[in-house]
Amino acid sequence: MSGGQGGVAAATARAKRSEPRVVDEHIVEIVSDSGEGAQKAGQTYGAVSAKMGNGVWTVEIIPAEIKPPARSRAGASGIRVRVGSKPVTNMGDEADLVVALNEQVLYGRIEQKAYKPGTLVLLENKWAQDPRPEVRQQYGTALREFRELGLDVRELPLEEACQRISQDARVGKNMFVLGMLCCICGRDLNKALDEVAFVFAKKGDKVIGHNQELVRAGFHFAEEQVDLRYRIPPTLAPGKQIVLNGNQAAGLGVMASGMEVVAMYPITPATSASHYLAGAFPRVGGLLHQAEDEIAAIGFALGATYAGKTACTITSGPGLALKTEFLGLAVMAELPLVLVLVQRGGPSTGLPTKVEQGDLLATLYGQPGDSPKVIVAPATIEECFHFVITARKLAEAFRTPVLVLTDANLATGVQPIPRPQVQPDWFAAPIDQAPWQKGVPPYDWDADTGLAPRPIPGQRGGEYVLTGLAHTRQGKVAYDPNSNQIGCEMRSRKLAVLQGTLRPPKVHGDPEGDLLLVGWGSTLGSIEEAVDRARQEGHRVSSLHLRFLSPMEPGLAGIFRRFRQVCTVEINYSDAPDAPHVTPENRRRAQLATLLRGHTLMDIDCWSNVYGQPIQPGMIHAEILRRMAALRGGV
Amino acid sequence: MFGLPTDWELDVPERYFTLEDYEGGTARWCPGCGDLAVLTAVQRICRDEQLPPEKTVCVSGIGCSSRFPHYMKTYGFHGLHGRPLPVACGIKSRRPDLHVFVATGDGDCCSIGAGHWVHAVRYNMNMVVMLFDNAVYGLTKNQTSPTSPIGLSTNTHPKGAWLPPINPAATTLGFANVSFVAQTVDWHAAHLYSVLRAAYHHRGFSFVRILQRCPTYTAGVFDELQKDPSRLLLLTGGDNPELEPDVLRGFPQRQAHDTRDLVAARNLADQDEPLPVGVLFRDPSRPCYEEFTNAGLDLTAADRLKALERELDKFAV
Numbered sequence: 001m002s003g004g005q006g007g008v009a010a011a012t013a014r015a016k017r018s019e020p021r022v023v024d025e026h027i028v029e030i031v032s033d034s035g036e037g038a039q040k041a042g043q044t045y046g047a048v049s050a051k052m053g054n055g056v057w058t059v060e061i062i063p064a065e066i067k068p069p070a071r072s073r074a075g076a077s078g079i080r081v082r083v084g085s086k087p088v089t090n091m092g093d094e095a096d097l098v099v100a101l102n103e104q105v106l107y108g109r110i111e112q113k114a115y116k117p118g119t120l121v122l123l124e125n126k127w128a129q130d131p132r133p134e135v136r137q138q139y140g141t142a143l144r145e146f147r148e149l150g151l152d153v154r155e156l157p158l159e160e161a162c163q164r165i166s167q168d169a170r171v172g173k174n175m176f177v178l179g180m181l182c183c184i185c186g187r188d189l190n191k192a193l194d195e196v197a198f199v200f201a202k203k204g205d206k207v208i209g210h211n212q213e214l215v216r217a218g219f220h221f222a223e224e225q226v227d228l229r230y231r232i233p234p235t236l237a238p239g240k241q242i243v244l245n246g247n248q249a250a251g252l253g254v255m256a257s258g259m260e261v262v263a264m265y266p267i268t269p270a271t272s273a274s275h276y277l278a279g280a281f282p283r284v285g286g287l288l289h290q291a292e293d294e295i296a297a298i299g300f301a302l303g304a305t306y307a308g309k310t311a312c313t314i315t316s317g318p319g320l321a322l323k324t325e326f327l328g329l330a331v332m333a334e335l336p337l338v339l340v341l342v343q344r345g346g347p348s349t350g351l352p353t354k355v356e357q358g359d360l361l362a363t364l365y366g367q368p369g370d371s372p373k374v375i376v377a378p379a380t381i382e383e384c385f386h387f388v389i390t391a392r393k394l395a396e397a398f399r400t401p402v403l404v405l406t407d408a409n410l411a412t413g414v415q416p417i418p419r420p421q422v423q424p425d426w427f428a429a430p431i432d433q434a435p436w437q438k439g440v441p442p443y444d445w446d447a448d449t450g451l452a453p454r455p456i457p458g459q460r461g462g463e464y465v466l467t468g469l470a471h472t473r474q475g476k477v478a479y480d481p482n483s484n485q486i487g488c489e490m491r492s493r494k495l496a497v498l499q500g501t502l503r504p505p506k507v508h509g510d511p512e513g514d515l516l517l518v519g520w521g522s523t524l525g526s527i528e529e530a531v532d533r534a535r536q537e538g539h540r541v542s543s544l545h546l547r548f549l550s551p552m553e554p555g556l557a558g559i560f561r562r563f564r565q566v567c568t569v570e571i572n573y574s575d576a577p578d579a580p581h582v583t584p585e586n587r588r589r590a591q592l593a594t595l596l597r598g599h600t601l602m603d604i605d606c607w608s609n610v611y612g613q614p615i616q617p618g619m620i621h622a623e624i625l626r627r628m629a630a631l632r633g634g635v
Numbered sequence: 636m637f638g639l640p641t642d643w644e645l646d647v648p649e650r651y652f653t654l655e656d657y658e659g660g661t662a663r664w665c666p667g668c669g670d671l672a673v674l675t676a677v678q679r680i681c682r683d684e685q686l687p688p689e690k691t692v693c694v695s696g697i698g699c700s701s702r703f704p705h706y707m708k709t710y711g712f713h714g715l716h717g718r719p720l721p722v723a724c725g726i727k728s729r730r731p732d733l734h735v736f737v738a739t740g741d742g743d744c745c746s747i748g749a750g751h752w753v754h755a756v757r758y759n760m761n762m763v764v765m766l767f768d769n770a771v772y773g774l775t776k777n778q779t780s781p782t783s784p785i786g787l788s789t790n791t792h793p794k795g796a797w798l799p800p801i802n803p804a805a806t807t808l809g810f811a812n813v814s815f816v817a818q819t820v821d822w823h824a825a826h827l828y829s830v831l832r833a834a835y836h837h838r839g840f841s842f843v844r845i846l847q848r849c850p851t852y853t854a855g856v857f858d859e860l861q862k863d864p865s866r867l868l869l870l871t872g873g874d875n876p877e878l879e880p881d882v883l884r885g886f887p888q889r890q891a892h893d894t895r896d897l898v899a900a901r902n903l904a905d906q907d908e909p910l911p912v913g914v915l916f917r918d919p920s921r922p923c924y925e926e927f928t929n930a931g932l933d934l935t936a937a938d939r940l941k942a943l944e945r946e947l948d949k950f951a952v
Contacts, residue, residue: 260729261729299715303722422940460688
């Protein structure tokens with residue numbers, strides 16, 4: 001077979017199978033124009049790997065537009081799958097292998113530092129013969145530039161090979177690529193065929209058979225045309241696992257918490273949680289309400305809560321902004337609510353499909369007046385599930401809104417996790433309709449803890465009027481000087497009480513040393529991986545990851561004091577300390593750092609960026625080394 | 636048995652509610668405020684329908700009339716400006732056993748909450764929605780409202796309101812899935828009561844625009860209507876409530892109206908002179924969103940646990 005452009009393809013042709021390289025982890029990307037099915041191929045590849053007992057992390061590469069122009073750099077759509085011998089907690093650094101269906105989308109990924117010299121690129125070569133001269137020229141230029149960057153580019157006639165099986169090769173190419181990857185990376189072909197049957201189960205035997213044929217063809221094509229082989233030995237016990245993304249995990253968490261109502265309005269990247277719930281939630285008796293806007297969504301949820309069915313609303317940045325007033329009402333009126341916030345880049349419409357951890361301060365301080373509430377941040381996909389269950393319980397026990405902050409990285413990352421064993425006590429108790437105890441007011445604050453039981457409509461004798469105005473224990477609008485002061489004290493006291501029940505967080509690494517990195521949310525895997533790497537190199541660095549952000553977990557100042565430097569790692573904006581006009585006095589710091597400085601009165605530094613990308617372990621590792629050098633230099 | 640008609644009530648009710656059972660604190664509206672008449676009418680309806688106070692919820696937004704729940708001795712939700720309807724829909728979503736009354740003003744419903752107004756009509760959930768239309772913002776002290784007549788001098792338009800007002804009944808009749816629209820005035824207690832009670836009996840979203848006097852800021856707007864009964868056009872027939880002869884005498888102008896005729900209802904609603912009062916439109920066959928939202932209420936915890944296990948297994952590898 002003549003592969004097109006000269007010698008490289010010829011060298012690839014009729015490749016002899018080389019001995020597989022045994023690696024303990026391997027990162028694959030499939031990049032293409034939007035709509036070519038790269039994500040489905042990658043998800044299937046990831047699922048097969050999980051079934052084989054490998055650790056897996058999958059992350060989608062999503063352009064902001066639904067149908068960006070073909071062959072555009074910004075239109076890169078696709079998927080990255082990191083497979084390891086051991087559990088994988090993040091997307092990793094540069095990819096080892098890329099399958100690219102055109103050369104322009106690769107540029108988009110190169111700009112995002114997704115590749116390194118030596119990364120193997122399997123590139124569709126049909127563009128070399130494109131009727132449009134400018135396309136042929138772009139392709140030629142790209143080949144030269146990629147090779148100058150050190151990428152190991154192999155041109156392959158993917159479409160041509162695919163056309164032998166599929167009338168419309170553009171549609172079937174993804175499954176062909178899946179087959180190729182199974183061959184190159186030592187994936188079990190039979191498991192892949194099973195998985196394809198599972199994925200297309202609803203479409204019938206004909207579609208399944210056709211796609212399986214494409215997978216087989218891709219496998220055989222790679223056997224003949226590609227000489228590299230990898231083996232990623234699986235080491236994980238094949239115990240019961242489920243593979244899902246963070247939004248699905250949160251959706252399952254909603255169902256497992258016993259909540260019956262989720263009210264939402266479409267917004268990226270939160271919506272996929274609702275897509276999942278739209279199908280599954282009714283099967284467990286739940287209601288997904290698509291409201292007319294973000295405000296109505298939280299209003300509807302609070303109505304359901306008021307009537308005894310503690311509800312959930314799911315949103316992202318701009319939706320949070322719109323929900324602010326109702327969130328304040330929930331605090332003031334002490335209504336339980338679970339708000340899952342899937343963070344994206346801001347401010348304003350910002351980066352709708354990209355990750356950021358930029359809403360921490362907005363959730364904490366976004367309401368006028370004092371608005372204490374509980375804020376938790378799952379750090380893993382598994383925690384996305386469990387934290388929603390906990391959030392419902394906290395919301396009811398403390399009669400407060402609980403915000404669960406995830407982000408686009410968790411929402412779209414796919415990972416196998418141990419299948420949760422369902423506990424009946426995760427479910428909410430049936431609503432109490434027994435008569436309300438005579439003489440007990442609707443805000444019967446325990447003077448010590450601020451806690452009070454909540455009357456539910458239907459409870460005879462519990463009739464009260466919920467109001468967002470300052471009110472007395474009786475729920476009456478307060479005109480006297482003391483009531484507002486007391487109400488604020490009681491609502492705030494609950495957080496102090498909750499904080500008293502929390503355990504100090506565990507340090508990853510030694511409990512003392514030179515540098516402590518502090519993170520929250522989806523950066524856990526990257527931070528710990530970077531810290532482990534630096535520790536193996538002999539650096540005295542540790543990390544700490546916070547799950548509770550309001551109230552803060554106890555003992556932080558004590559932990560921090562045992563390190564020479566404490567620095568947060570966050571995906572939100574901070575001024576670089578050496579930027580023009582920036583001084584230690586006016587420097588605007590990352591959000592957790594700002595909070596921790598106030599919380600501990602310690603000089604806590606931050607390292608953060610807003611490239612819209614998950615922070616890769618390699619970047620954190622480099623920052624650790626830079627800081628260790630500075631510390632050694634006594635800076 | 637024993638020859639007694641079978642529809643006789645032989646059980647003595649365990650509880651009987653009097654007006655007092657629905658009377659919350661002393662209303663703090665201005666003397667002469669039309670809100671007081673509405674409050675009385677709703678309390679009478681609760682009594683006459685024997686609604687258990689614990690099963691009754693009054694929901695409101697913000698504004699003078701939105702203080703309404705505080706003066707009822709039922710459950711109440713005095714929430715945010717413009718947002719009573721989403722809250723009321725949420726309350727109904729999983730609690731079909733609760734009776735919901737919504738008190739909202741012309742600013743609350745037709746201005747800041749207008750988006751919810753459109754959609755709540757479309758959801759058509761079973762509740763009585765009372766639009767207290769006094770054509771002005773009262774609580775914030777005399778600003779132009781979306782229903783203020785052209786020329787009304789207010790603190791935000793001292794030279795007179797400039798824009799043509801919204802006609803709430805006509806507007807509501809234009810929304811998808813509308814199922815009940817009526818219009819009444821606060822100063823005809825019997826008509827107010829009858830229309831609200833008809834609204835209560837309609838299964839669906841019953842929208843009642845109540846022309847409501849504000850003695851402090853818009854006394855002039857309603858004076859003429861109140862003094863000259865011939866400026867009101869009483870709608871009769873269709874699903875309009877039967878009125879006693881002495882009540883009918885208060886309405887010299889009457890018109891028979893087929894309340895199922897949406898086009899006729901829209902034409903009537905568009906008319907100011909004389910102003911039609913009564914049920915403009917009713918269609919009990921419109922779908923109610925509860926039919927969707929209540930699904931699954933019958934599942935037991937065991938059913939739900941089993942279903943959850945199945946959902947988890949769908950992600951199994």
